[in-house]
Amino acid sequence: MQTRLNPDTPEDYCGTTYAAKLLGLSVGTIQTLVEKNELQAWKTQGGHRRISMPSIRDYQKKHNMLLNPLETKENRLRVLLVEDDPVTRDMIRDFCNRCDMPVDCTAMSSGLEALIDMASIQPDVLIADLNMPGVDGFELLKTLKQSEQFQRMTCLVISALSQDEITAKGGLPEGTIFMAKPVSTQWLNGFFTALVAGRKMDHAVALS
Numbered sequence: 001m002q003t004r005l006n007p008d009t010p011e012d013y014c015g016t017t018y019a020a021k022l023l024g025l026s027v028g029t030i031q032t033l034v035e036k037n038e039l040q041a042w043k044t045q046g047g048h049r050r051i052s053m054p055s056i057r058d059y060q061k062k063h064n065m066l067l068n069p070l071e072t073k074e075n076r077l078r079v080l081l082v083e084d085d086p087v088t089r090d091m092i093r094d095f096c097n098r099c100d101m102p103v104d105c106t107a108m109s110s111g112l113e114a115l116i117d118m119a120s121i122q123p124d125v126l127i128a129d130l131n132m133p134g135v136d137g138f139e140l141l142k143t144l145k146q147s148e149q150f151q152r153m154t155c156l157v158i159s160a161l162s163q164d165e166i167t168a169k170g171g172l173p174e175g176t177i178f179m180a181k182p183v184s185t186q187w188l189n190g191f192f193t194a195l196v197a198g199r200k201m202d203h204a205v206a207l208s
Contacts, residue, residue: 013050014120015113021106022056023065033059053120076102077195080123082114082140083107083158084132088183092127095185101192111135115143123153125195130159130166138169145173154195158183 019039020027030051034041040055059065079096083089089107096105106121108114111128112135126144130137137157144150157172160181166172179187 012053014053014056015116016049016051017108017113018106018117018120019051019056023059050116076104077125077192077199078121078123079103079105079125079127080114080118080121081105081107082109082111082126082128082132082137084109084129088129088158088181091185092183092188095188096192099189099192101196103192103196111137111140114140118144118150122149124199125154125156126150127156127158130157130161130169138172141173141176142170156191 014022016027016030020030023030025033030039033039034049034051039059040052041049043049081089081092081096083092086109089109093105093107096103106117106123108117111132114126114128115135126141128137128140135143137159141155141157144153144155154177155173155175156177156179158179158181159166161169166178172178177191179191
């Protein structure tokens with residue numbers, strides 16, 4: 001496996017989970033492709049695997065796969081879901097995949113994993129749990145709000161924490177939308193409907 005410590009830019013690499021989504025393969029298959037050097041990858045000093053985006057595009061071309069969804073689904077809402085509870089994560093991801101609206105959802109189980117792939121995914125919407133091990137939702141939001149690149153991203157947090165508990169932990173960044181658990185798919189449907197409608201309106205204004 002290729003050894004590098006620093007890629008040129010964050011857009012040049014992604015994590016294993018997102019690479020699997022881009023290629024429509026399992027995480028295990030991605031790891032096998034890396035070991036066979038069919039995908040170029042390296043590990044950070046912390047032991048986290050980074051996979052070269054150019055090598056993913058080369059693999060897609062070699063095997064006549066569709067281009068990167070970020071290039072072929074420009075009109076779709078790119079949603080990044082960060083939730084450590086598998087039941088909630090699968091429920092929201094399945095809802096996004098089944099709904100009639102143009103939504104493309106990538107689901108991850110940790111805040112750290114999201115930070116690794118954020119620049120590659122460039123989500124329009126972030127849906128994040130607050131109470132997670134390691135990098136929790138509070139730290140994830142705080143880190144992203146410090147980046148100019150993600151200032152326009154819509155942030156929705158889902159949590160069983162009370163407002164007092166959230167305030168005690170420093171509160172949420174301005175403009176963050178809150179939904180209490182258990183998650184309501186009816187509420188999510190309205191949320192995405194409003195986002196899609198607003199996106200269409202902005203596009204119409206831009207063309208006028």
